[in-house]
Amino acid sequence: MDPIRNPYAPGAGQRPPELAGRDGELTAFDVVLERVARGRPERSLVLTGLRGVGKTVLLGALRSAAVRRGWGTGKLEARPDTSLRRQLSAAIHLAVRELGSTGAGQAEADHVLGVLKGFALRDAGPSSKLRDRWQPGIDVPAVTGRADSGDIEIDLVELLTDVGGLAADRGRGVAIFIDEMQDVGPDDVSALCAAAHEISQQGLPLIVVGAGLPHLPAVLSASKSYSERLFRYARIDRLDRAAADVALRSPARDEDADWDDAALDAMYEATAGYPYFVQAYGKVAWDVAPRSPITADDVRVAAPEAEAELAVGFFGSRFERATPGEREYLRAMADVEDAGADGVVTTAAVADHLGRKPQSLSPARDALIKKGLVYSAERGRIAFTVPHFGRYLRAHG
Missing domain, CATH: 1.10.8 (Helicase, Ruva Protein; domain 3)
Incomplete structure (x- = not known):
């Protein structure tokens, strides 16, 4: 058959020609957008699932739905060991620009952009070398004394409160989309939860939509005990x-x-x-x-x-991203995987298979979690983040 007309698209995060099996999530998000637009209380959203189930594609589809409603949107992909402040500044900048402003509303928008610029410039700090300093590309003077304390939790609460207020005055909403959310650092996760909690209490039209691996709810819960009530969790699974x-x-x-x-x-x-x-x-x-x-x-x-x-x-x-010791751990997981439910194995079984004490394998396991190759399903249990990874390892020795 003609390869030029081949409709299938196996790309990372690339939207397939038919987004099948996700109607429920899309419909539920439309309800969220409409409720927020009407001033009704609504929770932010977190999508979780293994790699390859289409979380990034669905995140993009949800963003498109918000754009069609006239919302301001911004998207970022979290990275391990990287401060969220700079990435979030760029995403919020785009969202504020999408809200638009003309006439009398320009002064208010410029004020919020000035607050955002002050927030962004705290990324480098006054002691940073000149070549490391970052300019956010916001063409208004930075506002001082607001969202620039250097404490990410205080600053993010103040910033998102101002952005949500601007959106409310416009009669619209703002949605910030965060992919690979499990890679957000602990302090930044705490700040995100605190900010989402504050804007929810104030009834502001701003929501956070995150996507990440299956252990993301545990990451959020470890940060703030109320995160279970702050977000609506949707497990994205195979079709x-x-x-x-x-x-x-x-x-x-x-x-x-x-x-x-x-x-x-x-x-x-x-x-x-x-x-x-x-x-x-x-x-x-x-x-x-x-x-x-x-x-x-x-x-x-x-x-x-x-x-x-x-x-x-x-x-x-x-x-290939794993070290020899980490690969040994992965292969051991694959060897004992058949005994685990849904691909989940116990760390004790892995250690027994290798003839080692579980404590001696903790560094390899923790490194694999940081690299996003495995996740801790619950205490004492571990699983691959990639479907069929165990089958691949068994087939390739």
Whole structure:
């Protein structure tokens, strides 16, 4: 079949041609936007799930929904060991610009931008070297005495209160989207929770929408005990069979092609409904199929090439980030994984498999958590953040 017309898109964070199986989350977010617009109390939102389930894609779709409503939006991707202040400043700057301002409202907007500039310039601090100082690109003077104390919690509460007030005066809202939220540092997480709590109490039209790995709720709870009531958590999982079929069939039919039922059976067996795998296998199966409809034989021919591409780009690139000691830990997890429920294994089982004491393996486990390769499902238990990672490690020795 014509590769130029291939509709499938196995890219990191790239929106697939058919966003199947996410109607519930999109509808619920529309309700949130409407409630906030009407001054009703509403919680911020956190999406959690393994890698490859489409959290980043869904985050982008939610942002698009906010933009269509005329909201100001900003998005950032958190990074480990990096202060949130600079990234958040850029995201909020974009959101304020999207709110717009003309005439009498310009002075108020300029004041908020001045507060934002003062907040942003605290990133470097007065003792930083000149070459390290950062300018946020805000063309108004910095306002002093507001959101510039240097205490991120105090500053963020003041800043978001001002931004939320500006949005309320405009009769609109602001949404800040944070991807990889589990990588936000402890102090910054605490500040985010405190700020979200304050704006919720004041009824301001500003929400935070985060996305991260399954242990993100535990990260937030460790920061502020009230975080469980502050956010609405949505677990993003693999697609069920019906949604996976739609993700394959709808784009194909837009190109006057189709899949037969046996091919769809084979695809679900191979991908288990994980959205990234659906796109990866779908792309290769389209290219190898001589004609429509795509058959189960086409899927079988495509499988080795799809698996080879995943081994390099999806699994292998992550495995290469681990040190030899960390790789030993990962392989041990894979070896005992079958005994765990839903891919979760006990740290004691890993240690027993390696003939080591659990305490001696703590540095490797903690380093793997920081690298986002595993997560702690609960005390004494560990799991891969990447679906089918254990199967990949067992297949590749």
